[in-house]
Amino acid sequence: MSLTVVGSIAFDSVRTPFGERERMLGGSAVHFALAASFFTEVRVVGPVGDDFGDDEIAVLSERGVITDDIEHVEGGQTFFWQGHYEHDMNIAHTDDTQLNVFADFEPKLSAESREAEMLFLGNIQPDLQRDVRAKSAASYAGLDSMNLWIETTKNSLVAAIGEIDCLLLNDAELRMLTGEPNLARAARSAMELGPSVIVAKRGEYGAALFTEEGFFAIPGLPLEDVRDPTGAGDSFAGGFLGYLDEARSAGRTDDVTLRIAMAYGSVMASFNVEDFGTERVRRLTEGEIADRVLDFKRLTHFDEPSN
Ligand code: AMP
Numbered sequence: 001m002s003l004t005v006v007g008s009i010a011f012d013s014v015r016t017p018f019g020e021r022e023r024m025l026g027g028s029a030v031h032f033a034l035a036a037s038f039f040t041e042v043r044v045v046g047p048v049g050d051d052f053g054d055d056e057i058a059v060l061s062e063r064g065v066i067t068d069d070i071e072h073v074e075g076g077q078t079f080f081w082q083g084h085y086e087h088d089m090n091i092a093h094t095d096d097t098q099l100n101v102f103a104d105f106e107p108k109l110s111a112e113s114r115e116a117e118m119l120f121l122g123n124i125q126p127d128l129q130r131d132v133r134a135k136s137a138a139s140y141a142g143l144d145s146m147n148l149w150i151e152t153t154k155n156s157l158v159a160a161i162g163e164i165d166c167l168l169l170n171d172a173e174l175r176m177l178t179g180e181p182n183l184a185r186a187a188r189s190a191m192e193l194g195p196s197v198i199v200a201k202r203g204e205y206g207a208a209l210f211t212e213e214g215f216f217a218i219p220g221l222p223l224e225d226v227r228d229p230t231g232a233g234d235s236f237a238g239g240f241l242g243y244l245d246e247a248r249s250a251g252r253t254d255d256v257t258l259r260i261a262m263a264y265g266s267v268m269a270s271f272n273v274e275d276f277g278t279e280r281v282r283r284l285t286e287g288e289i290a291d292r293v294l295d296f297k298r299l300t301h302f303d304e305p306s307n
Helices: 028-036 055-059 111-116 126-135 149-152 154-161 171-178 183-191 231-250 255-272 288-301
Strands: 003-008 010-016 019-026 042-048 070-072 079-084 092-100 119-120 139-144 167-172 197-201 209-211 217-218
Touching: 003 028, 003 231, 010 197, 019 028, 028 042, 028 055, 028 231, 028 255, 042 111, 079 167, 119 126, 119 231, 126 154, 139 231, 149 154, 149 171, 154 171, 167 171, 167 231, 171 183, 171 197, 183 197, 197 231, 197 255, 209 255, 217 255, 231 255, 255 288
Parallel strands: 003 042, 003 119, 010 079, 042 070, 119 139, 139 167, 167 197
Antiparallel strands: 010 019, 079 092, 197 209, 209 217
């Protein structure tokens, strides 16, 4: 089992009602890779600039993430995102996006990255996502995107979605992409573009799974300490696809497996939001993950009265 991710590798400056951080390590590929590293072997593909140093690489390699395909662009600056959250932390307000080294990025995949069984196309320009999909031999591919690309490059995004198996989007973005206000209809209409699995992420309210066979939903954990939701979507995707890669290599691909993957996605997202940037996931243990899976099981279980 192995998983390749392409996506932003970033410095993020973030303000939430609970504090502020300047230029912390972030990006869709980074949050995804750290979460997925608890389940499978992960390789990151993407460019960084001169401002990206050994300390940043160490955050990934300490979790066993393979960084050989992170390309250092001489004289360049790493992708930069600045945003803030008001009291409704489900909505990220973007204050600045500097593509920097991503502006001229031409993805190069090593033989190992090409041959990984699973591919995740994290949130970046959809033509780059298509380029990587074309170069990869993965038997299963997931994709995430955002409102920016739906608004500015919708045709490329629709083409990219036609080439993958699993689409993970925020519920509002799924509605925006398909023009369907009803979530179930929006998911059906997204499936007609190609993917057989649609995951609608709903921030603190959890996530919904649509497949050809049916529907499943998982709530968010009612956490009392949420400090920074940046990267929650990518951590969800990392837990979801990381678990799926592990399960697929054991021959499990059915809806029961997808439901368990939903639980792992939710668990990883719930840890991510407890602290700024990558801080919480960096100190996370497998024992904590196992305990929180049980919390989710308890939260979603009920019995009929016995009499
Ligand atoms: P999310 O999981 O949706 O909260 O994604 C958060 C990450 O997305 C942050 O770490 C940002 O660096 C990254 N990001 C924000 N805007 C963009 C963009 N336009 N392209 C790629 N990555 C982005």
